[in-house]
Amino acid sequence: MDRLLRNPKVVIGLAILAFFVLVAIFGPWLISALGLNPRAVDDGAIATPPSADHWLGTNNTGQDLFAQLVVGARGSVVVGALAGTIATVMAVAVGTTSGYLGGTADRTINAIVNVLMTLPGFALLFIIAGYVQNAGYILIALVIGLLGWPGGARSIRAQTLSLRNRDFTSALRTTGESTWRIILVEVIPHLGGVISAMFLSALVGGIFAESSLAFLGLGDTSGITWGTMIAQAQSSGAILRGQWWYFLPPGLCIAIIGFATALINFGLDEITNPKLNSSLAARTRRFNADLARANGRKVTA
């Protein structure tokens, strides 16, 4: 944990994520406290660029885009977090069970996972979202989460297989420990790094999938999320007219969350694999250079 918080990449990534989570939780209150309403129409300001009245400008119907951006964070972050959680929990549950039990259970589960992995996830999501008219974002998150776990389950299974063959799990079996306690209490903590990386990429995947659906007009069209904002910007021709304030902020927010999770994952990689540690590598290079210089001087002297 200490090493986690000493790694600048992890700290920056976590800070960014924490910021967006806070916005998602408190954003709507903040907006009403500021006296803004994301759905209120300002007839005097249609599609205006950022100004003192409207910090991020307005859209084609005169709605305040700053208010929409802040309120929209909740939808996007909730979809991401919920989808990420569902996908990760499923992956861990299925992967550890399959890997630890082995034998027939493993073969059966693996066959199912292989079939699910061949399903084109987004296309299926597309069909389900289109079939369920006006799906709420909780449903969207459920669908994204339930389609997102098979890949993760496979890598968790592989890790569990190697842990199962280590002496410490055998030692636990010969003390009479139950299978479920070995999996939950003893094996899963060893998978912490893999699980957190998986959760973060599933979270971003969820946000991306929600935005993509909304952009295609298949999300919760009545709700406000970053995806619906971009979709409206596109449909009202904001991109053609160069109304950058309309589509850039929500797009940037999505990109920044992706960037933050990538940073955390890189940081975790550095912690678990010292070869990737950039500051350590720089120090080693400097040391080697100094050594070479010292040796060179000795040779010339």
Place this chain on the structure above:
Amino acid sequence: MTRTTGSGPVLSADQLSIIFDGKDAAGHAVEVRACNKVSLDLHAGEIVALVGESGSGKTTLARAFARIFAPDEGEIRFHGERITGRPKRSFYRHVQLVYQDPFASLNSLKTIRHILGRTIRIHKPELTRSEVTAQILQLLEMVALTPAEDYIDRFPSSLSGGQRQRISIARALAVEPDVILADEPTSMLDVSIRLDVLNLLDAIRRERGVTILYITHDIASARYVSDRMCVMYSGELVESGPTEEVVSNPRHPYTQLLLASAPDPSRTKPAEPGDTPDVDEPADPSQAISGCRFNPRCPAVMDRCTAEKPPLFTVGEQQVKCWLYDGVEAPTRARSTDEEHRP
């Protein structure tokens, strides 16, 4: 301590075979007999050393005793009762395995308190938290990790190999077992601390009357700690008897080879070629050898050895599986060795 004071063995293997699927040198599927019709009795309060080179099947035998492998032939009996099909948890209440590698056998993410506490709680769920802590401290003191309070909340990563092996011995002791199966408990440790662990095992036997199966390839340590010695070669038990008898008067050519190839500190000059018998590669357990499995390496090989598998002959206090002792000192055939011939 739940000990039945009978004369019978506490734990015994009866004509036990463990068979793995393997491949021979040509890549054909064969059955590998890691243990082949091994009979071994462990009596209350004794330390039995099981010696043999790598691949001789000694670890497999220990793991069969610990019910990690199910017997393919024969039986394992606990106080005379068959254990196949019996619940494992109550069996582990009486029989515990100490693993070879103390760096691998403890969960690196758990504290000593968790590792020992769980074992106590599994078998004595009625204890309160403070009673469990008291028992953990007592166990740590027993294995000489003192002051125990300093060790209880540490992680295995902050302990040395010897200390970790003490923790795994403490874990085995936590259930107050009747039998401890110690699978090369000193082989991963520094030479300087091996003696401590051996003395600890001896103290456990003396103070608690625990039966110990001590598995090793180090004859010197086996001699130091054990009452009885069994020698395994290529999945078979080739010689057994009181330790001093086996060491000072080895009967089986393999035991003689094993003893001669152990370094002897009293020998000052380097061994001349010919001083030690030819040390050949051990027999591959997947290889089919007719007759005695030691015959390709045996210096005293006879025609009979390649033709027929020897039964166990009793010579003095020792039992030897070698044709050299046929007719010596009125051989009594060991029980049910008639099926010894391989198909």
